[in-house]
């Protein structure tokens with residue numbers, strides 16, 4: 149975001165002498181780039197570079213990864229535990245013992261007074277997997293609340309829900325290498341070059357070697373849409389209509405893969421019947437894509453020898469996100485595009501370890517994709533952890549987005565937030581503020597003590613960041629990679645793993661449970677739990693063949709990677725002298741045999757009916773409000789907002805607006821305006837661009853007191869994910885001097 153500046157300073161990466169390179173993995177997005185951290189003679193971190201031998205990024209990094217070494221000593225880092233009686237008092241320094249004791253006592257007090265579930269825990273996609281597993285063990289096995297969830301409900305819950313409904317289990321079935329085999333790629337609501345730059349680079353490299361059609365579905369002319377062969381500027385929230393209309397064409401023209409449908413799916417007749425209501429002639433008036441284009445795209449997709457779909461928040465953050473995912477899966481199943489090279493349904497994950505929390509955190513179930521609702525799985529975990537099975541709830545508790553309203557009604561009195569910042573990330577922040585104020589006890593655990601949510605805490609735990617800790621991430625293509633411990637914790641911060649272990653010691657059940665002292669001990673427990681069968685077939689999420697040493701050697705291994713495969717590869721290495729890293733391969737694709745982890749072994753085709761239930765532009769609020777990520781920032785800017793070379797591109801909240809719409813309202817480029825919705829208002833700087841249509845504005849979601857003051861956030865009924873991208877606003881003139889003053893005040897870093 150440039151705002152017409154002409155004399156910008158170039159990015160400078162000072163060249164300092166590196167004595168030693170240390171292996172790790174990027175801690176921002178889910179691409180999962182392997183990074184080497186350069187240490188100087190005196191063990192100071194001086195730079196980062198992409199690992200040339202890593203299959204994911206092949207030596208490349210995006211701007212965030214290139215500058216990631218700067219975050220260790222960035223402003224606002226928490227140095228000491230803090231506490232106070234009331235949230236409006238000053239936070240005072242305390243000891244770790246005091247902070248942990250106060251928190252444990254408050255949790256027990258609230259639970260005794262109001263019931264176990266009156267204390268809630270909300271985590272993140274930013275920790276390492278061993279920490280997620282340990283937090284799950286602590287929350288489910290010791291604290292015993294069922295109101296435990298992750299902020300991944302804001303980004304990936306719809307993908308999880310859609311995968312579970314279709315395939316019987318979570319887990320993206322494809323991989324990045326599918327770009328090298330596919331004959332058609334269709335991207336839904338994904339601005340890959342900005343959101344996942346290195347995945348985009350992999351796609352571009354594949355396209356340079358072998359051209360295939362690239363179709364991008366997005367209401368905005370994103371960077372990705374500008375590179376597409378066909379851009380479908382869809383009406384917000386109508387992707388189900390487009391896909392149903394495509395399936396109408398495919399089925400009525402006999403282009404479906406009937407042999408695959410018969411052998412590997414169930415529910416085809418219901419889908420076939422439903423899509424008859426979505427003739428492209430009718431559908432075009434709802435989804436905004438003309439009839440001929442719908443037919444053309446449907447034929448290209450179905451006739452391609454292999455075709456793949458990718459998607460991100462444009463699908464997930466919707467009132468029918470889970471249905472949208474199920475419908476993308478439908479499209480791929482009826483065309484036989486699951487589990488084959490270049491044929492897949494690949495959700496591009498958000499946070500660096502959103503996959504790790506899905507797999508092992510026990511947020512929505514139990515570790516290793518086990519279900520609380522399954523009696524045998526409850527028993528298995530209770531035995532493994534050494535607790536009474538009755539301590540585990542028999543069904544999932546509230547999702548993150550349902551926990552906050554229950555704070556409002558007074559049923560939840562205490563909350564522990566781990567590396568998440570709802571004061572910026574949740575829709576309708578004015579309401580969130582009131583809810584946080586209402587809590588009897590809030591503990592905030594974060595790398596940064598200036599994280600906005602900390603304004604309401606009673607206790608603050610300063611956490612260590614990234615390579616100050618050790619543990620694994622799983623990326624978008626199910627690749628488990630390692631963050632190695634390169635630096636000691638900053639000041640008196642502590643690794644999240646240590647904090648969870650210390651907290652566990654303060655609860656009765658920990659006397660019979662084992663909490664390993666080191667992350668590798670937790671990893672070994674996860675390996676053990678990943679073995680065995682599910683619905684009579686080997687577990688898909690099997691990591692039993694992995695070890696930290698092998699992961700580093702291979703620069704990441706995809707699951708499933710079983711113990712027996714690992715042994716075979718080791719003996720092959722010994723026989724033919726194959727380099728170790730080349731032979732350490734997990735499974736690139738799931739479901740290649742056409743068998744799925746449902747009871748019948750068949751994938752579910754799910755009819756998806758369109759309901760128009762979003763807030764729509766109207767006379768009073770005439771513009772669609774769209775939001776999303778920009779390349780130089782990550783989430784709520786707790787980190788990137790303080791790294792100068794990242795922050796300089798977009799230091800201030802802004803909005804993209806169509807020049808014709810601006811002319812109608814007398815609004816000029818680089819002026820300030822007020823955006824107002826039915827929830828609140830926000831002042832932003834205007835950037836005029838044809839990227840957005842005349843009836844839409846786009847605002848990046850990273851800024852505090854900005855776009856989420858406006859969003860409505862209606863929830864998906866299956867995933868409970870909020871519809872961040874479909875609501876309406878109006879635009880008003882503001883006093884420019886006042887707005888500029890406000891803007892400067894907000895840019896405190």
Ligand code: SF4
Nearest residue numbers: 174176177181210213
């Ligand atoms: S693409 Fe993602 S994982 Fe790779 S360097 Fe950038 S932020 Fe990190």
